[in-house]
Amino acid sequence: MNYLNINGTDEKYEFKVGNTLLNILHENNIGIEIPCGGKGTCGKCKIKIVTGEINDKTDEEVNHLTKCELEEGIRLACLVIPKGDLTVELLQKKDLKHSILTEGYMPDIKINPLISKKVYNITKPTLENNISYEDILKDISNNSLHINNPILLRKLPKAFEQDQITAVYSDEELIGIEYKDTSKSIFGLSIDIGTTTVVGSLVDLSTGKEIDVESEINPQKEYGLDVLSRIHFIKNNSDGLEILHNLIIKCINKLILKLCNKNDVCSENIHEVAVAANATMMHILLKVNPVSIGKSPYSPIFSSSKTISASSLGINISSFGVIYCLPGVSSYIGSDIVAGAVVSELSKTDKNILFIDIGTNGEIVLSKKGKLSSCSCAAGPALEGMNISCGMRAQDGAIEGVNIDESGIELKVIGNTDPIGICGSGIIEVISEIVRLNLMGKTGRLKKKDDLKKDEKLKEIAKFVVEENKKRKFLINSKPKEIYITQSDIRQVQLAKGAILSGFYALLELMEIDMNDLDEIIIAGQFGKHLSIDSLVGVGIVPEKLREKIRYIGNSSKTGALMCLISKEAREDMEKTSREINYFELSTKEGYERLFTSCLNFY
Template sequence: MYKITVLPEGPEILSQPGKNLMEILRGAGVFVDNPCNGKGMCGKCKIKHLKGSLPPVSPGEDSFLSDEEKHRGVRLSCLVEPRSDLTIELVQKEKKHEVLTTGYLPEFKVQPAIWKKTFSLAPPTLENQMPYEDIFVQATRGDYDWRLLQHLPSGPGTCTAVYSGNRLIGIEKGDTTDQLYGLAVDIGTTTVVIALIDLVSGRELGTEAMINAQKNYGLDVLTRVTYAQEHPEEGRKQLQAAIVDSLNEMMEMLCTRYQVDPDKIYEITVAANCTMLHLLLRVDAVSLGKSPYAPIFTRSKDLPAGDIGLKASPGARLYCLPSVSAYIGADIVAGAYVAELSKQKGNVLFIDIGTNGEIVLSHQGRLLSCSCAAGPALEGMNISAGMRAAHGAIEDVKITPSGIELKVIGDEEPVGLCGSGILAVVRELLLHGFMRKEGALIKRETLPAEDYRHNLLVAEGNKRSVLLSGTPPIAITQGDVRQVQLAKGAILSGFYALLSKAGITMDELDKVIIAGQFGAHLPAESLIGTGILPRGLEEKIIYIGNSSKTGAYIALMSVEAREEMEHLAREMDYMELSASEGYERLFVDCLAFPVK
């Protein structure tokens, strides 16, 4: 057995031989970035080897490590197995992340599923020895679980009955009608947002957000599904525990901050993509990762929150919003409801841009949807200097003849590029003629020495890049541009495919609604400048923020809205792009960048 010591503040881990270092760290709860789920394809899981024996650098590692990194002892944790006790240092430190928690809120009828009423227990007498249960049943007139009798006081006085619809879910001593709380939750692939709601007033007391803890098992849905498939005994259990433990932790933080008793939280509503809902409920998600992509379920779910380990009121309910298909999940149903797509007049295009680009077109009262595989590039993954939107991430770039201006989250020294920064760089490269419409960076030797672009272009052999910052060196490579190009082609082709199906053109669009964590940070100039949206739509773009969390909030506050969301999910048509005639040609055409 080997002892692995993790610096600067990590644990000492005991492990049997035969496991790679990333598996060992992940098993101990130590996070190492791994977009490819340990397949040796992304080069992100770097650690610094300080003491102990590791095998020599393999060709697979060598392609991801610079000479300077190899000299410092940097290795890829997924490609090395310890040969003795080890001391290592984590190269990437967790940073404070910027998470969007707000969004546009439409009007809706307020009528929560959860409600309370008081009742009195009259004292029995020798002449009338009616059991307290019978008194309670007469007073509450609701279906109930016998275990509620464990909370019924054996004496006279005022009690409060807690209902979910017509279902009795709790009995409390005294009058607690002023204490009625719920949680609205948005579970994204990358981030999780939870809001504590006062169900009496409808007021949001506060929010908590964190990175989805399932990141330890892969940074996108497919790598997490693959992990569950490759670990049939423990995979689903581990993925469920990661998200449930996070929700319980955030719930405890909110309750402590706002002095709310967790036993007074009676309902939790969740909007998430279809895969995240399967993993939350520990339902097999393997079918979502392979053709024909048929999910186990898409309907809404209403179940006891305690069934999956959520630590709220003993009778608390968990409501999961409905999905449409494997890749149009409850988060998009929530967004379509918040954007009021079914009520829109004219032609409206809705998009939530992330690892997948989910698109909904509202045309003459009909909702048509599709999902395009944008890939992780737009969230900073699969990019050589990519990272999430955390402190130190470059989020905007301006290139001028006098130099490069960087906008960095947290006003810190730059350490990498997040998604909005990556698009900003590509926008600027196109604007200033660093690249051609097919995506190739120009050659440095074609420029005169006095051209300001000359010193920004870097060539190492056949590899070209543009240097953005020198300490540490941050550049965007030709390979990075190709990743963005594939994402751009996927999204734009999805737009055109939906419009073609409806028989309309881009010029006939009245609005383009951008939703989601990532979309909110994309200015129109980046969307248009990189060609994700065609020119001419600048004045039609509307941002509605985190519509997934807003939809979860509305579902918490309105039974009628739930029914409308369920109807919307049933009525929304889904278009499988890969099965559409001529889609491959359309995708190739959409790869071209706009150039002046």
């Protein structure tokens, strides 16, 4: 038997020769981020080999790693095959503070939650009236306490030791019995499970007020950044679904613990959780295999709403608490987008409104005076900093803003620290600046350094264009670490931009709406909120003529889940809207490839 040692620790893990280092790490629950799902294409699972014999470096590693990194023993975990005992050093930092969007616009709604409580005074049985406890409860509640659940029956002996009990109802159904008067302790939790982030908010159901919000990076990221990578992981690992399911349950329970501890709330008094998520995340939450989502004809196992017991999933709220999973539409228009449509009141408007949720995927809903059509665009992980040479998530040390002029480059860095990489908003901003300054052609190719030097306006900026081995890159920071945008990075953003813009045009054509007839562009999502209007327009995700019509609404997925907690009517609206949204598969549009190609151009 061979052993893997983590440098600087006493930890040792057994493994068999023949497996990749990445699989060995994952089998021992050692988290390491793999945006591409371990296919060797992203170059992010860097790890330092301290001692031990391994396979020779691969062509993929030569492409992704610098000469200096290879000389220092840095390799890609997914492509390393140990030949015996091995000591490695983990390079990915786990303690960086992340920037996660938790706020969002909330429309005016009536506070009318499904979960309610009613207090009853206990009448004890006597010799003269020794009827059953259950019948006594029926009498004092005017027959509203029908107990069909054996778990509730088991609560009655202790209940009758009290002077009062509190009945917990979901709509008209009795779901729980609590001892004494607990009517003032009635809470819910709204959760947005994104591919990248998980946001939870604690809600007082008696008032409808949001008490507090907490967020986490989705721990499934270590098995793939996008949904297709995670589906690939599940398909190729017998315990893949189990691993990803357990990770999201642990993440939700961690959020619950943080919210309860901060706000002096007992988790037993959380009676309902409303969850919004894309289809793949929802399938994994319920431990339903999502593999069908990743292959033609891309059908989900389910898209309707689900109400299930929290205990069946291992979510740590009230023992009789319930989980409400919001309804979706299709494999790529999930309940997070339905939530956004309801928050934006798209089905109730007499205007033409385009709703875009920008993230790992770009989901679009177009409302033509209340008639809804949708599509999903494979934007890919580039817009969130992945598959980018110096890309990273929005966390301390990430460049999030860039301004370029003749005097140099001004950077805005999260955490006001030295930059260590560039996140999605920074990538979009620097490419927007490159477009604005005419440093590249319409096809996205950076101009030659010598050609830029000939232009009086650009000769000072030409020094940031670096040419190596007939390849060009744009240097935005040199010390203490080189950070740059390569031609390949521009191509990744170009593909994402083309996907979103082509979806935009396809829906306009489908609904027979001229772009000039659009009244509003609503931008939602974790990533969308961090993009300035100048960046959105600068790279061409939104056409220039629509600049004045852009409105941001923040995390509409979490807001939609919150609305379902505090309003029966909002929940009914959610169900109705999910049935009304028509889904349009872009690949079936005649001439779509031509449209997509035309949308790649920057000018």
